[in-house]
Amino acid sequence: MNPPTIKDVAKAANVSVATVSRVLHNLAGYSDRTRQKVMQAVEELGYQPNAIARGLVNKRTQTIGVLFPHVSSSFSSDILHGIEETAQEKGFSVIVCNTAEEGKRTMKYLQVLREKQVDGIVFTSEVLKDEYYQAIKEMRVPVILVNTMSQKHMIPYVKVDDRQAAYHATNYLIQKGHREIAMISGSLKDQIAGYPRLEGYRQALADNGIEYLESRVAIGGFQLERSREAMKKLLTEAPPFTAVFAASDEMAIGAMNYAFEQGIKIPDDLSIIGYDDLKFARMVYPPLTTIHQPLTMMGRLASEKLISLIEQSEMQVSSSIVSHQLVERQTVRSKP
């Protein structure tokens, strides 16, 4: 009636549970004959090991937890895809945790993950608060940061160099002949995607002898609506400009839409470059020139690192700055 256990198999095969366990794990120490019997019993009963019981004794669950601020965003789901893919290859399952805005549920989730005895944690796209750090430390499991990092604690991370990528984007615009370049930025309090990207922009201007004008940067927030407003503000209040660097694709697209509505042609009248290279960057018209972040690959990398920490329990850190890429599509034109 109940699902067969290792005991049932043992009984059916007329051996001890230890022997069954042995053949199931391909350990040494049994005759071929025994092996046959066991395998047959397994077959007949349709036996499947119980990972919970196994986990209890092994103190390993072959499960990792992944924390996201938003599960449903192209951004997060690309990362998740990468994580899940290599996790499953290495025999791990992944529990997704949507921490919601402001990490409201982060602590709660950390506790759940602890109770569920996950073997490791991937923490993405959010600032790792001290509180979180402590909680994870108490769990004694490895963590990997993705798309974020911690100055304070030595925790391995996987991310692109935002500052450098923003520099790259801005510099590209400059190479294309633009000198009046506006920026739509995220909140400067955002230590991940806000401040560093603005810094990259400023540095690129500086290195090219272009004056930085505060009036040319609009703080947009990462949602579509906010960036439309930002664009509007820029268009009406900022000194004239011929190109704009948006700190995310979504912002870039909001800006593009607003521009379209105003009869501004992209890239003829205005060049624009985004950041992220989400799937829809290729789908808008004209296709958006942008900074590509290899999100899926970053997820894979994080998964690999985490699992190697779990398996070898070599607690050494080894972060990766993965390289971004500038994808030229059709929203930037050379200024003659």
Next chain:
Amino acid sequence: MNPPTIKDVAKAANVSVATVSRVLHNLAGYSDRTRQKVMQAVEELGYQPNAIARGLVNKRTQTIGVLFPHVSSSFSSDILHGIEETAQEKGFSVIVCNTAEEGKRTMKYLQVLREKQVDGIVFTSEVLKDEYYQAIKEMRVPVILVNTMSQKHMIPYVKVDDRQAAYHATNYLIQKGHREIAMISGSLKDQIAGYPRLEGYRQALADNGIEYLESRVAIGGFQLERSREAMKKLLTEAPPFTAVFAASDEMAIGAMNYAFEQGIKIPDDLSIIGYDDLKFARMVYPPLTTIHQPLTMMGRLASEKLISLIEQSEMQVSSSIVSHQLVERQTVRSKP
């Protein structure tokens, strides 16, 4: 050194583990005094219950598994979002499983989920093969289908009525004065998003006394590129038409892009309506008129149903056809 167990708490509080368990579960049978002692010990030791051990005896893991053909798609991640949200509210964790194209990894994952003793399964956007059905049946856990269904087996599902939604879309175009309406369809072998939507389109034409022309439907596949080709084919080979119904937003956008490149203005020269209402439908320019599927809500609903099946073990089916919605944006215009 090791994380404290219930035993440690018992010792520290000078009571038995049974008592600790009682107060932790708010069961009756202990003095207030005892309660205090236990709580204090829990506090001091920083005790957290071990869900694995608990799961072993309870035969419940408070975990559900969710199978997706693609984790990284706006579509799946919206559903996942809904599932995760209500799951966590009800005290369940979710393991994501990316079954990859063709469900290549479905069987393998089903086995993993069985070994991990999940309490239930959500199966999305794929045909439930007999093989899968058998495997799940052997697991003796409830399943909910999302965005798919099974004729053969009585399994509760949550989905919109594709045929009806497609009818709605087509009919809308007709109401707007269009009579030459093309369609970009998915594969007709696709029992979920392919065939039924074409049927809806045909029926709407029929009900309005419009002749169905096979030459006006192009099979596009759901990816961007394929739908560009489909649009191209339509534009060159099909009889003239003034509107097109695309079986997905992605297809609609591919078609739009191709049209733009050809200098066709949307909606002035050509109206277009999509299907899904993914996030980017709002982001393209002009914003896409489309059929909204309440994906997050469907995820929530599925989660709720599943968990109630798990908790009450009332194995009765109760499917939901959730209602779609036609979202009017700016890609369809009335034909005078």
Next chain:
DNA sequence: CTGAAAGCGCTAACAG
């Protein structure tokens, strides 16, 4: 009100 003890299904010594 409280404790002892029997498992849940599995692994891993330890003895043969």
Next chain:
DNA sequence: CTGTTAGCGCTTTCAG
């Protein structure tokens, strides 16, 4: 080569 046994951490009778 194979079996016995002691747990893993927790819940839950069953006795006091």
